[in-house]
Amino acid sequence: MIPALHHPFHAHDTRNSRLVKALRGERPAKTPVWFMRQAGRSLPEYRALRNQGTMLEACLDPALASEITMQPVRRHKVDAAVFFSDIIVPLALLGLDVQIAPGRGPVFSEPVRTAAQIAEVIRIDPALVRERGDAVADAVTRTTAMLAEESEVRGEPLPLIGFAGAPFTLAAYLVEGGPSKDHMAARSLIHAEPTAWEDLTMWLADVTGQFLALQVEAGASVAQLFDSWAGALAPDDYRRAVLPASVRALEPVRAFDVPIIHFGVGTGEILTDMASIGVDGLGVDYRVPLDDAVRRVGRDVTLQGNFDPALLFAPDEVRVAAAHRILAEGLAARAHVFNLGHGVPMDADPAVLTALVETVHAWRAP
Amino acid sequence: MIPALHHPFHAHDTRNSRLVKALRGERPAKTPVWFMRQAGRSLPEYRALRNQGTMLEACLDPALASEITMQPVRRHKVDAAVFFSDIIVPLALLGLDVQIAPGRGPVFSEPVRTAAQIAEVIRIDPALVRERGDAVADAVTRTTAMLAEESEVRGEPLPLIGFAGAPFTLAAYLVEGGPSKDHMAARSLIHAEPTAWEDLTMWLADVTGQFLALQVEAGASVAQLFDSWAGALAPDDYRRAVLPASVRALEPVRAFDVPIIHFGVGTGEILTDMASIGVDGLGVDYRVPLDDAVRRVGRDVTLQGNFDPALLFAPDEVRVAAAHRILAEGLAARAHVFNLGHGVPMDADPAVLTALVETVHAWRAP
Numbered sequence A, B: 001m002i003p004a005l006h007h008p009f010h011a012h013d014t015r016n017s018r019l020v021k022a023l024r025g026e027r028p029a030k031t032p033v034w035f036m037r038q039a040g041r042s043l044p045e046y047r048a049l050r051n052q053g054t055m056l057e058a059c060l061d062p063a064l065a066s067e068i069t070m071q072p073v074r075r076h077k078v079d080a081a082v083f084f085s086d087i088i089v090p091l092a093l094l095g096l097d098v099q100i101a102p103g104r105g106p107v108f109s110e111p112v113r114t115a116a117q118i119a120e121v122i123r124i125d126p127a128l129v130r131e132r133g134d135a136v137a138d139a140v141t142r143t144t145a146m147l148a149e150e151s152e153v154r155g156e157p158l159p160l161i162g163f164a165g166a167p168f169t170l171a172a173y174l175v176e177g178g179p180s181k182d183h184m185a186a187r188s189l190i191h192a193e194p195t196a197w198e199d200l201t202m203w204l205a206d207v208t209g210q211f212l213a214l215q216v217e218a219g220a221s222v223a224q225l226f227d228s229w230a231g232a233l234a235p236d237d238y239r240r241a242v243l244p245a246s247v248r249a250l251e252p253v254r255a256f257d258v259p260i261i262h263f264g265v266g267t268g269e270i271l272t273d274m275a276s277i278g279v280d281g282l283g284v285d286y287r288v289p290l291d292d293a294v295r296r297v298g299r300d301v302t303l304q305g306n307f308d309p310a311l312l313f314a315p316d317e318v319r320v321a322a323a324h325r326i327l328a329e330g331l332a333a334r335a336h337v338f339n340l341g342h343g344v345p346m347d348a349d350p351a352v353l354t355a356l357v358e359t360v361h362a363w364r365a366p
Helices: A018-023 A044-049 A055-059 A062-076 A089-093 A115-121 A134-154 A167-176 A184-192 A194-218 A235-254 A268-275 A290-297 A309-313 A316-330 A350-362 B018-023 B044-049 B055-059 B062-076 B089-093 B115-121 B134-154 B167-176 B184-192 B194-218 B235-254 B268-276 B290-297 B309-313 B316-330 B350-362
Strands: A098-101 A105-108 A160-165 A222-226 A260-263 A281-284 A302-307 A336-340 B098-101 B105-108 B160-165 B222-226 B260-263 B281-284 B302-307 B336-340
Touching (some): A062 A134, A167 A235, A184 B309, A194 A235, A235 A268, A268 A281, B062 B134, B062 B350, B134 B160, B167 B235, B184 B194, B194 B235, B268 B281, B281 B290, B290 B316, B302 B316, B309 B316, B316 B350
Parallel strands (some): A302 A336
Antiparallel strands (some): B098 B105
């Protein structure tokens, strides 16, 4: 597959955006900031738009998904939009019976757990994600057009971050059949059925890689791979049974000239491995101070993070001091993208997020 | 309070047990082994006994609790019993409206979250745990008598491990009102209401300290403090807002001559702090190899762990090899107590646990 369009030739050029520059290793005067799950339930305008229909229907409604994607950009003045979607969207496009249960997460009608069930599922051609992904591409195209307009207003280019789930995190839901605390079903399968596990995760790599490439081809300027639950793995298992599939998942987007971010929660023990697959940005959990993360992964990667979402509920002066501490710690890295160390909690006060963006933008390196 | 009995004068002397020796820093020829949650739903004989009544009723029924405590000792030939109870038992004794929901965990009728709610709760005198704890003391006394008999049969002393929840982990349930994935309510309270948070955790320290001392006074030979969810904290918050309460929780048992074990899940970033409070054994999560843990915490503490429960579902040869690897890694520590890196999953095959005990006992240091 030859990518039809490289970003430099796109109408909406985001190469000089703060986010893309920081991910390339530069240090813009203002540190770029965005929030994982910035588009979503913390915003009243989101709840107003999402008052009917399922989450999956919203993801596959181009007008709705693009509008939701834009809401936090307009409100918080963050430096990037992150596409409103869900990591299980490509599995839904392939016909798997999955829903996103409100307040709970992805739930499959039946878990895919035995070797026979896995053999059945992986017969589905991952290329169908592309063929059936018009709604996704359309939503991305609409969003980039809206971002181009917003960029005019703001006087600076605003990129769209596309994203996909990493094979392990997708498998954690698929094998369990839904969310779980310890992802034991998936983690057990690694040992109980190593061949079936490899088949499943390599298939998931192709599926999610297609989903990510679809977004980038349609106009996303940055690609983030979410391995949200990778921190549940013993480091040896991560390296042996998970990392190769994540490498494969990123292959389709490597053909495009977009920076790649890799993120997971509770990943202190595998941070070096996560950086090793060749990414431009590495998301760091709030449990590892950024300067400590630099000692682990070196200075060949930009760090993203790592404000503890719990601090969104702190008094103003505590919150500002914590943001300043993180910005100072981020100076140890080659460049820094400010973010939360995890997603926005649904009960976060939007005004606090807006104020946090202002705090970050007002800060200057000493 | 002057402890009435020190263990050396107890009829059932466990000072020469493998577990106590290892926790004191010696290396018995056979590495001691027990499993967190060894008494419980993975055993058919447990499910047969627990076919009616609530979990809390079972914890407060001395005949039932002691029998359940003994089941895995008899079946698996582990080196210690761990008292069948729950970390929220002392809160139930104090009259808080809490139940242990099957398959879910502790659920309070209402969360204790505001400064006013906290002020109300902490008016309850923690000393009432002792006054109302006869059923707990009775269960411990019965268990140690049964252990003394079993020790005769086995020809080696078998200790009872008493345990309690650390203040943060109790607060994580109490503030949330039940189990949660990220313990956000408790972690937010640290920042939103720092004074109320300190009051609550110091009160919980006294409550859980009384519960632990009660078990030790009644005959438990080892005390384990479970800070299961401490790994959810940013290290700075752990040190500042959590560790002091854990120190205080252990004060009542320090009057007794019993080794103390400290444990939490996902604690790689705070392992050194957890060891710093002066404990004999430190439980290590399956994500941190034991030799790596020694590099972090030094050789003044015995390490406990850290077989990944997911490996209980692996083929025999994979399981045995993993156990041997962990035993070899444990040689880096001053001494090693073999355990899982987390609790026994409810669907674990009991025969596999028994075989794992045999593997550990058959192994000899090279």
